[in-house]
Each structure stands twice: as structure tokens, then as C-alpha cells.
Ligand SMILES: O=C([O-])CC(=O)C(=O)O
């Protein structure tokens with residue numbers, strides 16, 4: 001029988017040891033700690049180690065019968081004991097990722113108000129404008145390394161979710177910790193609640209956000225400006241990640257702030273880096289370089305434009321001039337090929353437009369060139385889609401491409417599955433199994449005569465945790481294009497296809513935490529090279545990156 005030693009009375013700090021998810025150890029408090037801290041009687045008498053707690057949590061997780069219930073289950077665990085939560089993810093990453101993150105997190109955003117339990121992060125409401133600095137000052141913990149902020153307007157492919165969009169920053173920051181080793185105590189998810197235009201949310205009596213149509217125009221810009229100024233004043237060194245803003249805001253916000261603080265847009269830059277990583281790995285597998293490719297991109301939204309610009313930078317890094325690189329990339333949108341005589345293009349789209357005069361030579365007599373005509377003329381070796389046009393990569397298009405490329409690189413990148421430009425199995429069938437395929441949504445392996453071939457899923461999860469780790473480890477001041485190019489190269493080097501010809505053109509998901517170290521070292525090295533961080537030796541960089549990682553465990557209480 002253990003001796004029961006009289007304990008000090010419960011205090012506010014006892015309350016925190018039991019209920020603050022960053023301090024709580026539950027049944028893992030040792031008998032001596034229970035005595036010293038006055039915890040006898042407040043937790044069950046069983047004494048468990050972390051592994052026993054994880055096993056118990058896993059049984060509870062497995063007992064749930066739908067993905068949203070699994071999500072609620074693990075989020076409740078996160079809100080009660082973060083060490084167990086992160087150790088559970090570490091041990092079951094393949095099973096937990098789609099629950100904590102895409103795709104289930106999307107449903108959690110849609111049902112945010114219905115499943116809301118405990119506060120996490122910061123709700124920055126338009127109603128508090130003029131006082132955002134005070135709101136920032138109310139953050140639960142003073143020191144923050146990474147903020148992920150959304151205004152909930154374009155949540156994954158699910159559109160406007162208003163305040164429910166907060167689910168995305170919560171999910172992304174969970175992966176910053178699980179994969180990038182960012183200390184969970186130093187992360188802060190934020191939603192800017194500027195209203196919602198989602199009629200279902202506005203009509204829902206349980207909706208927890210500001211019941212008001214979205215604020216736009218100059219009022220919106222002023223509000224975001226006030227928010228950024230509050231962040232700069234309160235958290236001058238923080239990494240601020242923009243997430244799931246609508247196209248109309250995403251690029252302008254990035255351009256407005258990227259030179260002024262440590263910031264990047266995950267959907268534009270993170271997605272572009274992972275797509276270029278997959279493209280690079282596919283090129284290596286075909287013994288070519290990115291600059292050897294003829295590329296057709298279908299879709300000219302902010303993601304499509306961001307990917308093309310990252311490809312241009314990669315080709316330039318491989319020796320092309322800007323003009324040579326742009327001449328290798330044809331962009332097709334719903335109207336047709338982007339040409340410089342079109343009057344409907346944004347400045348960013350215009351930079352990717354081809355000279356109309358050159359196109360006229362093969363322009364079909366009966367109208368604007370469609371995708372098939374562009375493919376027949378441009379004879380691409382790589383066909384990329386960020387169009388949300390389901391099935392846009394038709395059999396005719398793919399067969400025309402396969403005639404011109406021995407191993408066509410085909411990437412239907414639109415999300416979710418129902419928007420994908422093609423089904424990978426069709427791509428395999430139409431190219432005799434030769435296609436190198438990466439998608440946006442998860443797909444099962446392709447069945448080919450060579451056996452099953454893995455399909456890479458181009459998700460920015462390969463990028464952002466490593467960017468965060470690099471920035472924290474070396475104290476980066478800016479996120480620059482060369483840092484993203486370095487990330488893409490490092491991800492590509494780790495692709496499975498280099499060691500397994502039937503493997504994916506990206507690393508396996510269960511290697512993500514290890515790959516993040518490699519990527520972070522590459523990103524940190526690039527940051528130092530372009531003056532975005534103070535000089536360090538290669539040994540120092542590696543040591544700092546490894547030392548910066550928070551890993552789940554219970555250090556001895558002193
Ligand atoms: O969250 C994800 O899975 C990828 C992403 O950023 C988006 O789709 O907006």
C-alpha cells in the first residue's frame with residue numbers, strides 16, 4: 001500500500017495541473033508528484049506511463065464509428081492533454097492525419113458551432129475593431145512562434161465557413177507541432193471574424209460567429225491592417241501564416257505584407273512548393289530537369305499562378321532566362337489560352353500570357369484554342385490542373401499527350417476528389433501505365449502491368465511544418481522565394497520514387513517528421529544565403545534545427 005502523505009490544499013495552480021492541456025499529466029503523475037503537488041484524490045489512483053495513456057486514448061479513438069466523431073474524440077484529447085495527443089499522432093500518423101487534418105477537418109469547420117466544446121486560439125472579431133491590440137494581448141500565452149490565421153472565406157474546397165474556419169488553423173498548427181516540432185505552447189490559431197456570406201451559417205441559430213454579411217472593400221483592408229499592426233507590436237518575431245483566404249484577398253495580402261514581416265501564404269506558396277517538388281522528382285525519375293519540360297497548366301487562379309511562378313523560378317535556377325522559362329509554360333483557363341491580347345487578365349495572369357502573334361500561327365480557324373488544341377500544339381511533357389474542372393483531362397487530351405512524351409507527367413491537383421481533373425487509374429490506363437501522377441486529393445494506387453504504382457498527394461503539409469521549424473530554429477526574418485525553392489528541392493530529394501520505381505513522386509506520409517528536418521535545414525540554409533537570417537555554419541544549422549524540435553514527453557518536474 002502506498003503511504004498517503006498529507007498534501008497541501010488544492011490551489012489555482014493545482015487546477016492548472018489538472019486542466020491546462022499543456023501541463024496536465026493525468027494518470028502519469030507519479031506518486032511522489034501527487035504527494036508534493038497535492039493531487040491525491042483528484043485523479044484516479046492508477047499510475048500510468050505515457051505509453052499506457054496513449055494505448056488507452058487509441059482504444060477510445062478506435063471505438064468511434066465516424067470520422068467526425070474520431071475528430072471530436074482526438075480534439076477533446078488535445079484539449080485535455082497535449083502530450084498524449086501528440087504521442088498518439090506520432091505513433092499512428094497515417095491514421096490520424098486525415099482525422100486531425102484534411103479531409104475531416106473540413107467537416108469539422110462546417111459543423112464548428114455544433115461541435116464546439118472548449119476555447120482554443122483567438123477569435124478576432126470585426127466588432128472589436130479599434131481594439132485589436134488589446135485582443136492580441138489577451139492571448140493565452142505570451143510567447144508565440146507561429147500564428148496561422150484565416151478569415152474563413154475559402155476553407156479547403158468548401159467555401160465560406162465564417163468563424164468555423166478556425167478549425168483549419170487549429171489543424172495546421174497541430175501539424176506544425178506533430179511534424180515540425182514547434183512547441184504547442186508557442187502556437188496560436190486565429191480566426192478573423194468579419195462575418196460570413198454562407199446562408200446556412202447565417203440561418204443557423206447555433207452559429208457562434210458574428211451574424212452579419214462579410215465586410216469587404218476598404219473596411220476589410222483596414223481591419224486586416226489593424227490586425228497585422230497588432231501582431232507586429234505584440235509578437236514582432238512571430239511567423240504569420242495566411243490560410244484559406246479567398247483568391248481576391250490571398251495574393252494582395254501576401255504582396256502587401258511579405259516584405260514587412262515573417263510571413264507566407266500556405267495556399268499559394270506552400271502548395272506551389274510541393275507541386276514543384278513532385279514535378280522535380282518526376283523529372284529526376286525521367287533523367288531530365290524541370291527546365292527540359294514543356295508545361296501546360298489548366299487553371300489560372302491564385303494557386304495555378306503561384307505554381308507557375310514557382311516553376312519559372314526553378315527553371316531560372318536551372319539556367320533559364322525569365323523569358324525562356326515563361327515560353328515553356330502555357331496556361332489555359334475557362335476562356336482559353338492566356339495570350340497577351342486578352343483584356344480580362346489580372347496583372348499576375350498577364351505575366352504568364354503568351355504572345356498572341358505566335359499563337360495565331362496554329363490558332364484553330366473556328367475559335368479560341370481549347371485544351372486539346374493547346375496540347376496538340378504545345379506537346380507538353382507535363383500537364384498540371386488547378387482548375388476545379390472535374391474530368392478536364394479527357395482521354396483525347398491524355399492520349400495526345402502520351403504520343404509526345406515517353407513518361408508524361410500528369411497532375412490533376414484540384415480538390416476535393418469530386419473536382420479532380422482526372423482519375424489516376426484512367427491516366428494509367430490511357431498511357432499504358434507510363435504516366436507519372438500526382439494529385440491534390442488522396443487516391444488509391446494505380447493498377448498497371450508493372451504492378452501497383454503509388455499516387456503522390458501534393459498537399460502543403462510537406463512544406464509548412466518545415467518552414468516553421470527552419471524559421472524558429474535560426475530566427476529567420478523573412479520567408480523568401482529561394483527558401484521555398486530550397487524546400488521543394490529537399491522534398492523532391494526524399495521522394496519515394498528514387499528508391500522504388502513504383503513509389504510516389506513525393507516522400508511517404510509516415511516519413512514526414514524526418515523529412516521535415518531535411519527540408520528545414522535546406523530552408524534555413526537558403527534563408528542565411530539570402531540574408532533573411534544571421535550567418536551560421538552548416539553544422540550549426542543542423543544542430544539548431546534538431547534542437548528546436550519539441551517532442552512529446554513528460555520531463556521531470558522540478
Ligand atoms: O489544407 C489542405 O489540405 C491544403 C490546403 O491548404 C487547402 O486545400 O486549402
Ligand SMILES: [Mg+2]
Nearest residue numbers: 243244266267
Ligand atoms: Mg489551405
